[in-house]
Structure formats: C-alpha cells, structure tokens
Amino acid sequence: QVQLQESGPGLVKPSETLSLTCAVSGYSISSGYYWGWIRQSPEKGLEWIGTIYHSGITFYNPSLKSRVTISVDTSKNQFSLNLSSVTAADTAAYYCSRGLRSSISREGTYYYYYYMDVWGKGTTVTVSS
Amino acid sequence: SYELTQPPSVSVSPGQTASITCSGDKLGDRYVCWYQQKPGQSPVLVIYQDTKRPSGIPERFSGSNSGNTGTLTISGTQATDEADYYCQAWDSSTARVVFGGGTKLTVL
Numbered sequence: 001q002v003q004l005q006e007s008g009p010g011l012v013k014p015s016e017t018l019s020l021t022c023a024v025s026g027y028s029i030s031s032g033y034y035w036g037w038i039r040q041s042p043e044k045g046l047e048w049i050g051t052i053y054h055s056g057i058t059f060y061n062p063s064l065k066s067r068v069t070i071s072v073d074t075s076k077n078q079f080s081l082n083l084s085s086v087t088a089a090d091t092a093a094y095y096c097s098r099g100l101r102s103s104i105s106r107e108g109t110y111y112y113y114y115y116m117d118v119w120g121k122g123t124t125v126t127v128s129s
Numbered sequence: 130s131y132e133l134t135q136p137p138s139v140s141v142s143p144g145q146t147a148s149i150t151c152s153g154d155k156l157g158d159r160y161v162c163w164y165q166q167k168p169g170q171s172p173v174l175v176i177y178q179d180t181k182r183p184s185g186i187p188e189r190f191s192g193s194n195s196g197n198t199g200t201l202t203i204s205g206t207q208a209t210d211e212a213d214y215y216c217q218a219w220d221s222s223t224a225r226v227v228f229g230g231g232t233k234l235t236v237l
Contacts (some may be wrong), residue, residue, distance in 0.1 A: 111221075
C-alpha cells in the first residue's frame with residue numbers, strides 16, 4: 001500500500017522560505033510516476049503547485065514558478081517543496097501526491113492526461129510573524 | 130490560461146442521481162478526472178481518464194466527457210457521498226494541471 005506523508009514547519013515568517021518534505025512508503029520513487037504538490041487555502045479550492053518525475057523533469061504552476069522548487073531524493077525515497085518569499089496568501093493546507101501522466105493517440109493526435117491516485121493527509125502551513 | 134468551471138453547489142435526494150458538470154473550452158479533447166473531498170480529509174480520486182473508476186470506488190460513480198462538458202454522475206446517491214467534488218485536467222499548451230473550482234454536493 002502506497003502512503004505519502006508530508007512534514008515540515010507549521011509556521012513560517014513572511015518573506016522566508018516554506019520547505020516541506022513528502023516521504024513515500026510502499027513504492028520506490030525511482031520506479032516511475034510523477035510526484036507533486038497541491039495546496040488548499042481555507043474555504044477555497046485546490047491549487048496545483050508543481051510536479052516532478054524521478055528523473056528530475058519538473059512542471060510548475062506558472063503563477064508560482066518564480067518562487068517554487070521541487071526536488072527529489074531517490075536515496076531517501078522522498079521529494080521536497082521549497083516556496084520562497086512567502087506571504088499570508090501562502091497560508092494553506094499542503095498536500096503531496098503521486099501522479100500518472102501519459103498520452104493516448106486518437107486519430108493521429110496525442111492527448112495527454114494527468115491524474116493523482118494517491119494523496120498524503122496534508123499539512124497546514126501558516127505564514128505569520 | 131485554460132479554465133475549468135463547476136457549479137458551486139448541487140443538491141440531491143438520497144437514492145436519486147446527482148450530476149456534477151465541469152466546463153472548459155473543447156474539454157472533450159482532453160481527459161478529465163474527478164476527486165472527492167470530505168471535510169478534514171485529503172482528496173480521493175473517483176474517476177480518471179473521463180470514465181474509469183479506481184479500485185475500491187463504488188460502481189454508482191461514473192463519468193463522461195464530450196464537447197465542452199465533463200460530467201460526474203452518482204447513481205443512487207447515498208448520504209456518505211456528501212462532499213466537495215473537483216474536476217481536473219491537464220493543459221498541454223502550458224504543461225500544467227488545472228482544477229475546477231469545486232462543487233459542494235449536498236444530500237438532502
């Protein structure tokens with residue numbers, strides 16, 4: 001059974017860097033899949049932050065790209081999120097997930113899909129001085 | 130940028146069919162998935178690749194996608210299905226994941 005567990009500080013000061021780690025158990029990151037981060041502000045919907053493949057290929061939300069770095073440590077079977085220059089607007093529940101991205105050919109055109117089949121329980125991060 | 134639009138809320142009586150829509154430009158040319166999120170819990174995948182159900186998801190959950198609209202259908206809705214539901218797609222033009230705003234399903 002694949003399980004993901006987020007960890008990191010629950011309180012970060014404005015202008016500092018938010019750092020979270022997601023430990024993966026029951027599956028080797030090196031075996032495949034994409035590994036990503038999503039956040040959810042109180043009373044709001046889901047916001048995708050970014051995704052990394054075990055090879056290091058990354059995809060980031062354009063609205064956060066300038067502040068986000070996602071990295072993977074296959075030796076520890078975990079991946080991490082760094083979000084710099086945080087403000088109160090970054091206060092949210094942060095989830096890590098396992099994703100599958102692939103494509104299907106229809107009439108000579110490739111259509112890509114991405115879905116997240118395993119999620120961590122989430123960790124709440126508050127940005128405040 | 131690509132956007133997905135969902136109704137904020139849908140109500141259904143127990144035992145009836147609930148339909149939650151997700152609208153986006155030429156959404157039928159993409160693949161949609163759906164997540165269920167109950168209060169205080171992380172999201173759970175209930176439909177992927179438009180119509181497929183992950184292992185462990187009840188058969189009463191089904192999906193479709195055509196034209197500009199994807200639909201999550203819950204047949205014989207139960208009180209335990211009361212939750213927020215989010216649609217999601219991959220935007221190839223910008224290489225990013227896009228979520229709908231979410232729909233709160235109330236089972237009256």
